[in-house]
Amino acid sequence: xxxxxxxVLGIALLAGSGAAYLMGGSPPPPPPTEKVVQAPPPPTxxxxxxxxxxxxxxxxxxxxxxxxxxxxxxxxxxxxxxxxNPQALETTxxxxxxxxxxxxxxxxxxxxxxxxxxxxxxxxxSGMRAVAIVTDSRGTNSAGGFILPNDRVxxxxxxxxxxxxxxxxxxxxxxxxxxxxIRVLAVGQLIQExxxxxxxxxxxxxxxxxxxxxxTVTLAQKIGSLSLSLRSLADAGHTADADAPATxxxxxxxxxxxxxxxxxxQHTP
Numbered sequence: 282x283x284x285x286x287x288x289v290l291g292i293a294l295l296a297g298s299g300a301a302y303l304m305g306g307s308p309p310p311p312p313p314t315e316k317v318v319q320a321p322p323p324p325t326x327x328x329x330x331x332x333x334x335x336x337x338x339x340x341x342x343x344x345x346x347x348x349x350x351x352x353x354x355x356x357x358x359x360x361x362x363x364x365x366n367p368q369a370l371e372t373t374x375x376x377x378x379x380x381x382x383x384x385x386x387x388x389x390x391x392x393x394x395x396x397x398x399x400x401x402x403x404x405x406x407s408g409m410r411a412v413a414i415v416t417d418s419r420g421t422n423s424a425g426g427f428i429l430p431n432d433r434v435x436x437x438x439x440x441x442x443x444x445x446x447x448x449x450x451x452x453x454x455x456x457x458x459x460x461x462x463i464r465v466l467a468v469g470q471l472i473q474e475x476x477x478x479x480x481x482x483x484x485x486x487x488x489x490x491x492x493x494x495x496x497t498v499t500l501a502q503k504i505g506s507l508s509l510s511l512r513s514l515a516d517a518g519h520t521a522d523a524d525a526p527a528t529x530x531x532x533x534x535x536x537x538x539x540x541x542x543x544x545x546x547q548h549t550p
Contacts (some may be wrong), residue, residue, distance in 0.1 A: 282441050325350040327363035329370060331382040338400065339378045344387065346370050359389045401466065401487070410495045411466055413485040414507050428486065429444030430467050433512040436460040436488070436498065459501055462512060464489045 320468040322524075328351035348363055358364070361369045369388075376393040377400050379526065392494050394403040402470055405411050429433060445453035486509060490498060501507055 284360060305398055311403040317361070324353045326356060327351070328356070329363070329373065329388045331384055331386050333384050334380045335382040337378055337381050337404070341374055341376050341378065341393075343370070343374055346373060348405070349385065351387070359391065360387045361390070377403075402468065405489060408491065409489045411487050411494055412490050412495045412498050413487045414498060414502060414509075416468075416484060416486045416509065428465060428468060428509055428511050430465055432465045432466055433462050433514075434488075434509040434517070435512060436463060436501075437508045438501040438505045439508065440501075456508075458510075459497055460490075460494055462516070465509075483531055 294489075327348040329346060330349045332347045335341065339345070351360070351362075361373070363369070370423050373388060373393070376395055377402075378392065379394045382388070382392065384542070394400050401411055435458050439454060439456045442453045442455045445455070458549055465486055466489050469485060496504040498507070
């Protein structure tokens with residue numbers, strides 16, 4: 282083949298390759314990167330919180346408290362903030378927990394008792410009285426020792442029936458449930474179950490009673506002995522038992538004053 286033809290063929294090949302390249306085009310440019318704009322963090326305020334679970338009756342120490350940032354939108358008027366009370370952590374040390382705190386829960390003054398206040402008086406509901414009765418540390422008159430603070434119990438009085446004893450010529454002992462569904466405030470010095478404790482640790486049980494119930498229990502202890510029977514959690518609040526005596530008859534049996542037609546009469550068993 283002549284050199285001229287070879288030159289023309291080479292030029293044609295180069296032109297075809299160039300045309301194919303131009304027809305294919307260059308690769309598309311990469312898409313532009315989107316800039317992520319982060320929203321500014323919400324404003325926060327330091328709030329005094331419990332550093333760990335704090336049970337009722339716990340005396341707070343420095344290690345039990347800490348400051349924690351809290352969103353301003355979630356602040357409550359009852360929270361203790363560093364902005365309004367910078368010395369709150371120091372002044373809270375030594376206070377007694379009136380109602381349990383969970384770890385991270387904000388500290389509120391309503392759930393604390395100051396050292397100068399009585400703890401039992403602080404946890405006692407309004408209108409109620411705290412009355413201690415003698416129990417047996419072996420549990421023989423307190424449900425085998427398995428009664429704990431905040432349990433609900435019935436109070437049973439055991440006494441000697443003088444009339445029946447005289448008729449029978451021997452001692453006749455009687456028992457009677459005088460109070461039902463009563464809250465136990467404390468057992469001995471224990472006001473809350475701790476470390477899995479599930480037995481009575483003291484010689485007394487402190488009950489939350491109305492003034493009238495307090496009089497009933499005080500009188501019953503003078504004329505007999507008292508025992509506690511543990512109620513099921515499912516029975517809490519149900520006091521109308523089928524075997525409950527009539528109100529007036531129960532009052533007579535307990536040795537209370539019965540007022541009939543404006544005339545008061547004192548009855549004793």
